[in-house]
Each structure stands twice: as C-alpha cells, then as structure tokens.
Amino acid sequence: MIRATRLLRAGHLMGGEIVDRVVLDHGDRHRRRTTMRGVGGTAFLLDLAEASVLDDGDALVLENGRLVWVEAAPERLLEIRAPSEHALRRLIWHIGNRHIPAEIGPDAVWIAHDHVLAEMVRGLGGTAEPVERPFRPEGGAYSGGHGHAHGHSHGTRNDHDHG
Numbered sequence: 001m002i003r004a005t006r007l008l009r010a011g012h013l014m015g016g017e018i019v020d021r022v023v024l025d026h027g028d029r030h031r032r033r034t035t036m037r038g039v040g041g042t043a044f045l046l047d048l049a050e051a052s053v054l055d056d057g058d059a060l061v062l063e064n065g066r067l068v069w070v071e072a073a074p075e076r077l078l079e080i081r082a083p084s085e086h087a088l089r090r091l092i093w094h095i096g097n098r099h100i101p102a103e104i105g106p107d108a109v110w111i112a113h114d115h116v117l118a119e120m121v122r123g124l125g126g127t128a129e130p131v132e133r134p135f136r137p138e139g140g141a142y143s144g145g146h147g148h149a150h151g152h153s154h155g156t157r158n159d160h161d162h163g
Contacts, residue, residue, distance in 0.1 A: 001035070003047045003063050010057030013067075018059065021069035026101065026112075026135040029054040029072065038068055056134055072134030078118055080109040082126040091126045101137035110135060 008016075020038030032051040037043045044062060054060070056072035080095070082088035092109055095102050098117070103110040111117060112135070118128035 001043060001045050003045045004036075004060035004068060005047050005049075005063065006061040007048060007052055007054065008059045008061060008067070010055060010059075013059055016059070016061070016065065016067045018069050019062070019066045021071050022060075023071045023073045024054065025073045025075050026137065029070070036068075042068060044068065053139065056136065072136060074132045075135045076113040077110045077131050077133060077135055078113050078121075078128045079131045080111065080121050080126055080128050081107065087125055091121055091124060094120065094124060101135075103135060103137045110137075 020040040020042035022036055022038050030051065030053055031046055032048050034046050035043065036046050044060075046060065054070045056070065058070040059067040060070065061067060080088075080091055082091050088107070088109070092102070092104060095109060095111060095117070100111055100114075100117070110131070110133070113130060121128040
C-alpha cells in the first residue's frame with residue numbers, strides 16, 4: 001500500500017498533482033498513522049512522523065509525489081452568539097471551563113452539538129442554534145502536536161474522560 005509520509009500546509013502548496021481528496025470530520029483530522037481511502041478510491045497509509053492536525057486545504061504527500069487534498073467535513077455544531085461583546089466573552093469563558101473544543105470567531109463561537117451546553121448558553125443570555133458546517137476549533141495550549149488526556153467530572157450524568 002502506498003504511504004503518505006508528509007503533510008503540506010494549505011499556505012505552502014506548490015504544484016503537485018492532486019489525485020484524490022479525503023473528507024474528514026474534526027476527530028478524524030487528528031492523526032499520525034492510519035489507513036485512509038480518498039473519495040475517488042485512492043487507498044493509502046497515512047504514516048506521519050508525529051501526530052498532526054490535518055487542516056482543511058492541506059495536502060498529504062504520497063510516496064510517488066502525488067497529493068491527496070484534505071477537506072473538513074460538515075458537522076453538526078452549535079453556533080453560539082451573545083447580545084454584546086462582553087456577554088460573548090463570558091460565554092467563551094464558561095465553554096472553556098468545560099474543556100471542550102471551540103472555534104472562536106469575531107462574533108460567534110462554534111462547539112459540537114450538545115443539548116446540555118445549549119441550555120447553559122441560553123440560561124446565560126446567549127443563543128445556541130444548530131448548524132452544519134466544517135469545525136475548525138482552536139488548537140489551544142497543546143496544539144504543537146502534543147496531546148493530553150485527563151479525566152474529570154462535569155457534574156452531570158455524562159461524566160467522561162478526554163483522550
């Protein structure tokens with residue numbers, strides 16, 4: 001099986017023949033080594049030196065020099081808005097306190113769809129509307145290829161570990 005051993009970031013693509021594309025959700029774009037199959041049927045082994053976040057518009061370099069385009073798949077998210085900049089900052093603080101991935105825009109925040117967090121946001125004066133779009137959350141303090149795992153209680157029936 002052909003391998004993809006390098007990742008070219010969207011801003012650094014120079015030439016190369018794009019032979020296929022992979023459409024991946026947020027969770028599937030965090031990878032180091034796994035088998036993949038492009039939309040057009042190209043099967044390959046992703047075999048990067050270290051775990052990386054594959055961003056929308058990046059390309060994976062196959063051993064033969066050809067490229068496989070990376071596309072972020074639309075996902076079910078909540079679009080969170082607030083009546084003022086201060087109120088939005090406050091909501092961002094509460095979301096961050098729950099250690100969940102969030103994409104922060106100038107006037108909205110997007111998180112994975114979660115009815116409990118939607119009610120929390122509404123209870124704090126914000127709006128939380130379901131949307132479907134690619135999810136590009138902030139990398140955070142551990143975005144340099146470093147992962148972390150921790151377990152903790154969210155104070156609900158849905159306690160879980162992050163890994």
